[in-house]
Amino acid sequence: xxxxxxxxxxxxxxxxxxxxxxxxxxxxxxxxxxxxxxxxxxxxxxxxxxxxxxxxxxxxxxxxxxxxxxxxxxxxxxxxxxxxxxxxxxxxxxxxxxxxxxxxxxxxxxxxxxxxxxxxxxxxxxxxxxxxxxxxxxxxxxxxxxxxxxxxxxxxxxxxxxxxxxxxxxxxxxxxxxxxxxxxxxxxxxxxxxxxxxxxxxxxxxxxxxxxxxxxxxxxxxxxxxxxxxxxxxxxxxxxxxxxxxxxxxxxxxxxxxxxxxxxxxxxxxxxxxxxxxxxxxxxxxxxxxxxxxxxxxxxxxxxxxxxxxxxxxxxxxxxxxxxxxxxxxxxxxxxxxxxxxxxxxxx
Amino acid sequence: xxxxxxxxxxxxxxxxxxxxxxxxxxxxxxxxxxxxxxxxxxxxxxxxxxxxxxxxxxxxxxxxxxxxxxxxxxxxxxxxxxxxxxxxxxxxxxxxxxxxxxxxxxxxxxxxxxxxxxxxxxxxxxxxxxxxxxxxxxxxxxxxxxxxxxxxxxxxxxxxxxxxxxxxxxxxxxxxxxxxxxxxxxxxxxxxxxxxxxxxxxxxxxxxxxxxxxxxxxxxxxxxxxxxxxxxxxxxxxxxxxxxxxxxxxxxxxxxxxxxxxxxxxxxxxxxxxxxxxxxxxxxxxxxxxxxxxxxxxxxxxxxxxxxxxxxxxxxxxxxxxxxxxxxxxxxxxxxxxxxxxxxxxxxxxxxxxxxxxxxxxxxxxxxxxxxxxxxxxxxxxxxxxxxxxxxxxxxxxxxxxxxxxxxxxxxxxxxxxxxxxxxxxxxxxxxxxxxxxxxxxxxxxxxxxxxxxxxxxxxxxxxxxxxxxxxxxxxxxxxxxxxxxxxxxxxxxxxxxxxxx
Numbered sequence: 092x093x094x095x096x097x098x099x100x101x102x103x104x105x106x107x108x109x110x111x112x113x114x115x116x117x118x119x120x121x122x123x124x125x126x127x128x129x130x131x132x133x134x135x136x137x138x139x140x141x142x143x144x145x146x147x148x149x150x151x152x153x154x155x156x157x158x159x160x161x162x163x164x165x166x167x168x169x170x171x172x173x174x175x176x177x178x179x180x181x182x183x184x185x186x187x188x189x190x191x192x193x194x195x196x197x198x199x200x201x202x203x204x205x206x207x208x209x210x211x212x213x214x215x216x217x218x219x220x221x222x223x224x225x226x227x228x229x230x231x232x233x234x235x236x237x238x239x240x241x242x243x244x245x246x247x248x249x250x251x252x253x254x255x256x257x258x259x260x261x262x263x264x265x266x267x268x269x270x271x272x273x274x275x276x277x278x279x280x281x282x283x284x285x286x287x288x289x290x291x292x293x294x295x296x297x298x299x300x301x302x303x304x305x306x307x308x309x310x311x312x313x314x315x316x317x318x319x320x321x322x323x324x325x326x327x328x329x330x331x332x333x334x335x336x337x338x339x340x341x342x343x344x345x346x347x348x349x350x351x352x353x354x355x356x357x358x359x360x361x362x363x364x365x366x367x368x369x370x371x372x373x374x375x376x377x378x379x380x381x382x383x384x385x386x387x388x389x390x391x392x393x394x395x396x397x398x399x400x401x402x403x404x405x406x407x408x409x410x411x412x413x414x415x416x417x418x419x420x421x422x423x424x425x426x427x428x429x430x431x432x433x434x435x436x437x438x439x
Numbered sequence: 440x441x442x443x444x445x446x447x448x449x450x451x452x453x454x455x456x457x458x459x460x461x462x463x464x465x466x467x468x469x470x471x472x473x474x475x476x477x478x479x480x481x482x483x484x485x486x487x488x489x490x491x492x493x494x495x496x497x498x499x500x501x502x503x504x505x506x507x508x509x510x511x512x513x514x515x516x517x518x519x520x521x522x523x524x525x526x527x528x529x530x531x532x533x534x535x536x537x538x539x540x541x542x543x544x545x546x547x548x549x550x551x552x553x554x555x556x557x558x559x560x561x562x563x564x565x566x567x568x569x570x571x572x573x574x575x576x577x578x579x580x581x582x583x584x585x586x587x588x589x590x591x592x593x594x595x596x597x598x599x600x601x602x603x604x605x606x607x608x609x610x611x612x613x614x615x616x617x618x619x620x621x622x623x624x625x626x627x628x629x630x631x632x633x634x635x636x637x638x639x640x641x642x643x644x645x646x647x648x649x650x651x652x653x654x655x656x657x658x659x660x661x662x663x664x665x666x667x668x669x670x671x672x673x674x675x676x677x678x679x680x681x682x683x684x685x686x687x688x689x690x691x692x693x694x695x696x697x698x699x700x701x702x703x704x705x706x707x708x709x710x711x712x713x714x715x716x717x718x719x720x721x722x723x724x725x726x727x728x729x730x731x732x733x734x735x736x737x738x739x740x741x742x743x744x745x746x747x748x749x750x751x752x753x754x755x756x757x758x759x760x761x762x763x764x765x766x767x768x769x770x771x772x773x774x775x776x777x778x779x780x781x782x783x784x785x786x787x788x789x790x791x792x793x794x795x796x797x798x799x800x801x802x803x804x805x806x807x808x809x810x811x812x813x814x815x816x817x818x819x820x821x822x823x824x825x826x827x828x829x830x831x832x833x834x835x836x837x838x839x840x841x842x843x844x845x846x847x848x849x850x851x852x853x854x855x856x857x858x859x860x861x862x863x864x865x866x867x868x869x870x871x872x873x874x875x876x877x878x879x880x881x882x883x884x885x886x887x888x889x890x891x892x893x894x895x896x897x898x899x900x901x902x903x904x905x906x907x908x909x910x911x912x913x914x915x916x917x918x919x920x921x922x923x924x925x926x927x928x929x930x931x932x933x934x935x936x937x938x939x940x941x
Contacts, residue, residue: 310793326769
């Protein structure tokens with residue numbers, strides 16, 4: 092299924108299909124705007140101005156792109172081994188929460204160490220959260236689509252419970268205590284929220300590229316994804332490679348959650364993720380399951396999110412329109428491959 | 440006795456193969472007619488074409504004296520011809536009665552008329568004397584009963600002439616007995632049966648007459664009273680002159696592989712091995728002959744470590760490797776040329792170079808440092824192998840799926856033979872290859888043997904086995920039924936492969 096999905100995504104080396112899809116998404120949105128009585132040209136120019144027109148806009152775009160880049164990288168790592176990790180949202184939340192606890196609860200660590208520790212703990216807990224689905228998959232064959240999704244719901248409600256009771260900071264809002272200054276990821280483009288987390292996500296793209304295509308472990312993971320029985324015949328330990336890819340995938344998701352807490356919000360706030368984990372799946376497919384493709388696709392989605400806010404402020408066009416454009420891009424680019432993927436999976 | 444079905448000059452080409460060469464066949468009303476031949480003799484093609492799955496290139500079909508043309512299975516069924524395939528076409532989680540009527544349901548408006556359906560099916564069961572629980576789900580039934588559902592399906596559609604394509608291949612001996620009882624019941628009900636098999640024993644057990652095919656040609660039709668196992672075996676295998684290669688007469692004293700009392704107990708779709716014993720010496724090619732599905736696949740998978748064994752021991756150069764992982768066996772010098780190349784041999788979406796290092800990717804020189812690939816070493820190695828093995832590819836970065844079958848097999852060979860090899864397990868190594876590529880593969884195996892390696896050659900091609908093996912064992916139903924020299928009489932081979940010990 093991986094191989095057919097990749098074949099489908101790489102059906103041509105040009106990015107023309109994606110560009111057409113984006114153009115189409117804007118066209119359909121323009122029609123919606125016209126019908127509802129807004130001026131599409133004004134709205135879209137506000138959107139682009141908001142996204143790229145200023146230092147502030149650019150910062151917001153990249154801030155929004157950061158968590159999506161983490162989650163899309165997470166999805167592609169597992170998918171390369173043939174695993175469909177649909178529960179990234181849960182791993183992301185658990186990672187965020189764990190980082191908030193370590194970031195706020197420990198005193199007196201040197202800044203760099205505290206940040207690295209918090210990020211690592213975030214990744215580690217994301218991976219641990221995925222351990223049950225991974226083991227179930229390998230030892231009982233339980234479909235990871237179901238188990239990761241269910242674990243994701245548990246994560247969402249568990250963190251919600253913890254932040255409302257045991258880890259609630261004083262006050263009315265369901266949030267944890269702020270992380271210590273030593274655990275904060277520095278902002279790199281004030282006054283925007285853009286933090287070092289963005290650079291870390293770029294670093295992860297390069298690392299994952301290197302890991303998948305330049306190391307023997309990545310090679311083995313890809314071999315398992317393409318043809319597990321040949322891989323087995325050639326002495327590759329299929330199950331351990333699946334677990335490895337699965338846990339690394341969840342680790343990246345956890346680090347992404349931690350980055351949001353340490354870099355943007357400064358604490359774990361209930362409901363801070365508008366569904367970054369779910370976005371990652373679609374963005375990963377728009378990025379053709381390649382680490383560098385994911386960077387471009389994430390920035391595109393970050394642009395729609397950030398520009399959408401400016402568009403709303405400047406033209407009174409509801410934010411929903413920006414969400415509609417995003418959804419249309421996903422549908423037009425990723426959905427055909429998604430649908431194909433589901434069909435092929437059934438056939439297999 | 441009247442003629443139920445007759446074929447005249449029936450011919451079917453596939454690209455490069457003449458699958459059926461002007462075959463005449465006459466089937467009498469109410470007989471069980473055996474269709475006997477080796478793998479690839481054209482039995483299944485003949486019947487599938489008759490059934491409308493392929494279009495014949497030439498020939499005429501007469502049903503009860505009427506000339507007809509059959510262009511689809513639906514048409515075949517309308518002429519009363521039904522076929523039971525080797526692979527069942529049942530829906531596992533539906534009931535027996537639902538499967539039987541599927542596609543020919545009795546309806547009342549939009550709803551199934553279950554009462555009328557069940558009434559009709561009970562009538563059918565009564566007429567045929569079959570016994571089956573109509574409300575059972577298919578997955579609850581053993582294979583033998585599932586096959587009965589397949590038979591009921593075609594009877595329900597009014598078939599008079601029933602074609603069975605190797606129906607016993609998937610059955611246990613008890614189920615075979617049961618199937619033959621069913622055959623007799625069907626004959627009593629006035630049906631006619633065409634029974635495809637390559638097992639002599641079964642032909643003698645149940646058939647009235649038998650037609651033998653070999654390499655797409657009809658060799659003859661005999662009444663079972665005038666046939667003997669020897670005559671049928673000879674007709675099936677044929678007498679040919681062999682160019683024998685020079686063979687080392689007494690086996691070399693060094694034993695490379697020794698298999699002792701090997702048994703497996705696999706799933707229901709597998710042929711279990713029973714008490715397999717053999718040795719492979721240095722400078723020796725041991726051939727494994729036998730009709731496919733008699734345990735060859737299982738034996739190879741056990742030897743390379745992909746399948747667990749139940750009992751027994753495998754010694755490689757006097758070391759017990761019974762519980763070694765596939766990786767460990769590869770590194771010890773055991774190479775494997777798998778029978779199912781796309782499934783076990785190559786990763787078609789990987790490049791030629793990535794396929795060439797598969798299994799050695801985590802070792803120097805292909806690895807440098809802790810986990811990094813050594814791209815320049817990989818490139819150098821694969822370019823050298825492409826040249827040495829004459830792999831026709833634009834370059835080492837081409838995806839293997841874009842190569843021809845012969846070149847894909849050369850990629851496998853290059854990978855399997857380019858390290859320090861002591862034993863090669865070659866399973867159907869020339870399947871699907873053209874003559875030149877096949878010759879290349881065989882010469883490579885001989886070259887290895889001459890350099891002192893042991894070779895286990897599993898092949899459905901008897902000519903291939905006999906032309907390059909030093910000794911031959913014959914597998915039948917998971918057991919070694921006999922050992923022969925390559926120059927033994929063809930009919931001895933035919934007898935053993937058909938399950939009759941000499």
